[in-house]
Each structure stands twice: as structure tokens, then as C-alpha cells.
Amino acid sequence: MLKIKRIGKKIFYFDSIDSTNEFVKSLVVGDEGEVDGAIVIANEQTKGKGRLKRRWLSGRGGIYISLVLRQRDVRNVSVLNVLSALPVAKSIKNLGLDCTIKWPNDFIIKGKKVGGILGELVSSGEKSYAIIGIGLNTNIDISRFPGEFRNSTTSIKKELGTDISNNKLIEDLLKEYESFFAEYEKGEYQELLKKYKELSVTLGKQVVVKCTDKTIEGLALDILTDGSLLVKAGAEEKKVLEGDVVECRALS
Ligand code: BTN
Numbered sequence: 001m002l003k004i005k006r007i008g009k010k011i012f013y014f015d016s017i018d019s020t021n022e023f024v025k026s027l028v029v030g031d032e033g034e035v036d037g038a039i040v041i042a043n044e045q046t047k048g049k050g051r052l053k054r055r056w057l058s059g060r061g062g063i064y065i066s067l068v069l070r071q072r073d074v075r076n077v078s079v080l081n082v083l084s085a086l087p088v089a090k091s092i093k094n095l096g097l098d099c100t101i102k103w104p105n106d107f108i109i110k111g112k113k114v115g116g117i118l119g120e121l122v123s124s125g126e127k128s129y130a131i132i133g134i135g136l137n138t139n140i141d142i143s144r145f146p147g148e149f150r151n152s153t154t155s156i157k158k159e160l161g162t163d164i165s166n167n168k169l170i171e172d173l174l175k176e177y178e179s180f181f182a183e184y185e186k187g188e189y190q191e192l193l194k195k196y197k198e199l200s201v202t203l204g205k206q207v208v209v210k211c212t213d214k215t216i217e218g219l220a221l222d223i224l225t226d227g228s229l230l231v232k233a234g235a236e237e238k239k240v241l242e243g244d245v246v247e248c249r250a251l252s
Pocket of ligand 1: 020050052054105132
């Protein structure tokens with residue numbers, strides 16, 4: 001049974017919805033009362049959104065969930081976005097899988113993506129909320145994915161060779177998130193960043209990061225307290241706040 005402190009005070013459950021993140025936005029701007037701690041869960045999404053304006057394939061069998069967290073200081077949202085990968089990775093590891101994190105918040109098993117997070121910020125009046133939208137390929141048959149995704153993606157079903165209970169994983173994930181958030185609220189970012197870095201497949205690698213307006217190539221040096229990736233590109237050190245690591249190679 002889920003012990004609720006902060007997360008899961010209100011639970012909205014849908015069999016099918018366009019996007020759980022979009023639903024949160026309608027809650028925040030509508031007159032829904034306090035939505036801090038609310039969660040939205042769907043069995044499928046018809047317009048699932050990925051990072052950098054990509055789509056997120058959201059057929060039945062996967063997990064699609066958005067958590068809503070009131071933010072007193074919106075400057076913390078970018079680090080929250082990155083660190084939010086920790087409790088999710090932990091819950092995947094609890095299934096016995098070797099899950100790592102590709103900056104900022106992609107979940108990787110044996111080099112392939114099994115899920116990701118779309119973090120968004122939404123405000124209404126004086127209140128601001130972080131939306132942590134988590135998508136996981138759990139009981140998904142990857143061979144049915146379009147060709148462009150098939151080679152780079154995996155599912156928990158594929159890795160374990162069996163279906164899992166989405167409900168149990170969601171329960172575990174929310175439990176992990178509850179303890180993560182207690183630590184996060186105390187402002188203990190250094191400790192959380194340390195744990196994040198231990199699971200990072202990006203740090204210490206030669207990376208190519210695609211940003212909206214440019215591509216940065218270099219050595220991934222560090223993840224900073226605002227969640228940005230520090231890349232040594234030639235003689236310069238560049239701070240990347242948003243982007244997609246499209247290549248990640250060990251130094252030869
Ligand atoms: C990524 O591009 O890696 C992020 C994917 C995030 C998908 C989740 S599914 C739940 C939530 N609702 C959405 O429309 N997107 C996020």
C-alpha cells in the first residue's frame with residue numbers, strides 16, 4: 001500500500017488521454033484547487049510528447065505518468081528535471097535490470113533507451129508547478145515500433161523476457177520518488193547529484209549534443225548544480241542546459 005506524504009494526494013486515472021502532461025496544464029489553469037502532489041496516470045496516450053518537441057510513442061502496455069510539484073523557486077526546475085531521473089532509474093534497477101541514465105533524463109539498458117522524462121513548468125497566477133512526465137516502455141513489443149526507433153529502443157518486457165505488473169512498478173516508483181523528494185526539498189542537491197553521476201553513462205565520454213540552435217561536440221566533464229552538462233569542446237568549457245546526446249563514445 002502506498003504511503004502518501006507529498007506525491008499522490010490526488011490521483012487522476014485515464015484509460016486513454018492525449019497527453020498526461022497536457023492534462024496537468026488544464027488542471028493548473030482550471031479551478032481545480034491545489035494540485036501540488038497530484039499524479040496523472042494513463043494506459044495509453046494519443047498525442048504523447050517527448051523532449052525537444054518530439055513525439056512519444058505511447059501505446060498500451062507502457063507507463064505514462066505525470067507528477068505535479070509546486071515550486072517556490074522556479075530556478076530549481078532544471079535541476080529537478082535532471083535529478084528526477086534518479087528515483088525512476090532506481091525503480092527499474094529494483095526489477096533486477098542494469099539501468100543507467102543518459103543526460104539529462106533518458107533511461108538506458110544495454111545502450112538502448114527504455115524510457116524518458118519530459119519536465120515542464122506551468123504557472124497560474126502566482127503559483128508555479130513542475131510537471132515531471134515519465135514514459136516507460138514496460139510491456140511493449142519493440143518489434144512493432146517504427147523502424148527509426150527499433151534499433152535504439154528497448155522495453156522492460158524485452159530485457160526480462162516477461163511482462164511485469166505496471167501497477168507494482170508505479171507503486172515502487174512513487175515510493176522511490178517520495179524519499180527522493182524529501183531529500184530534494186532539504187536542498188541536498190550535492191548528495192543527489194553524486195548518486196545521479198554514479199548512474200550516468202554520459203560523463204567521461206566523448207559526446208555530440210544536439211541543441212535547438214547548435215551542435216556541441218566534446219568531452220562530457222560534469223553535471224552542474226543547475227542540472228546542466230559541462231562539455232569540454234576544444235579549449236573551451238561549454239554549459240549545455242537543454243539538448244540531446246546523440247552520440248556518446250568512450251575515449252579511445
Ligand atoms: C523523452 O523524450 O525522452 C521524454 C518522454 C516523456 C514521455 C512522457 S509519457 C507521460 C508524459 N506525457 C507526455 O505527453 N509525455 C510525458
